[in-house]
Amino acid sequence: MKVDISQTAILPTPYGDFKLTAFREWTQNIHGRDCELEHLVISSMQIPAKPLVRIHSECLTGDVLHSLKCDCGGELEIALRLIQERGGMILYLRQEGRGIGLFNKINAYALQDQGMDTVEANEALGLPKDGRDYKIVEVIFKHFNLTEITLLTNNPLKLKFLKSFVSVDREEILAPSNCHNQKYLEIKKIKMGHLLP
Template identity: 60%
Template sequence: MNIEISKIANLPTSYGDFKIQSFKQNDKEHLAIFTYTLPSIPTVRIHSECLTGDVFKSLKCDCGEQLDFALKQIQKDGGMVIYLRQEGRGIGLFNKVNAYSLQDLGHDTIKANELLGFKQDYRDYKIVDEILKHFNIKKIKLMTNNPLKLTSLKHTKIVKRVPIIINSCEYNYEYLETKKEKMGHLL
């Protein structure tokens, strides 16, 4: 895997002080945001980009709340958020907005993607093992509800799953039900 790795920089945030490093893989630029001190078995959140949830705090999903939860917990416990640039389960922002439009007509997230000619999920987590290897991390506590993430790491041992518990609302209830019922999320 051909990866370019940036220098490390300080990243002061409203959650606390972190370090940041970028990992460029072809046209994707992923990030590792991590505490100044990493414990021997750090808590790690693999987070796929969600501009609408992470930045604009959309209530249609739980992504922004999951990221907030993870950054607070990781600041407290020590660890890392690996921020993967694979918007809309890998279909991109343009197609995600088109899927949102279909969701407005009553289709769930999976059906909306299918109507646009896509599979339910195109995300790939191979880069995560490479990022963890760069930091010499062999064991982690993985913060996730997604069963695919629990089986995607090939060179890193997951010693514990840390659930992310987020309350639903009227705008994301059906979205969360779809994740649970059709994608097997541990909610």
């Protein structure tokens, strides 16, 4: 795996000051085409021996446009607050739409508008229900010398993957639900096995 690592810069935010480091990964997309992904690590000024870590896949509609269709933006805000309070990092991975990309995600949204759930929409487009790849995480953890973490997640697949190279405890992360994302959250729980109430 070819990876470039940027310098580290300071980012002042409403949540406090963070350090930013970019990781540029040469990889392939879900269609097998070569591509570059530029991931971002947002870390507290001091990283404790057992940091709080959030692996957050990019969601332009939720993170930037504050879409009510998902819980992504809410989870990111919670993670920023907790990382600032307790120390740790957010790995902001450029894997829009569970790895299917923004273009495909909007097409999936259109099918959801017609009544499909998120899994059905992806499958109707011939796409995986979750096409994300977390191999870059091991590279990032090695760069920061992380061997033990507390992971902010509800996704058991992330836990399973991380346990192959780091000692990990889980802490749930629950963004408020609303009338627009209740079905989405139910599908995450029932069809994708997320650890939700």
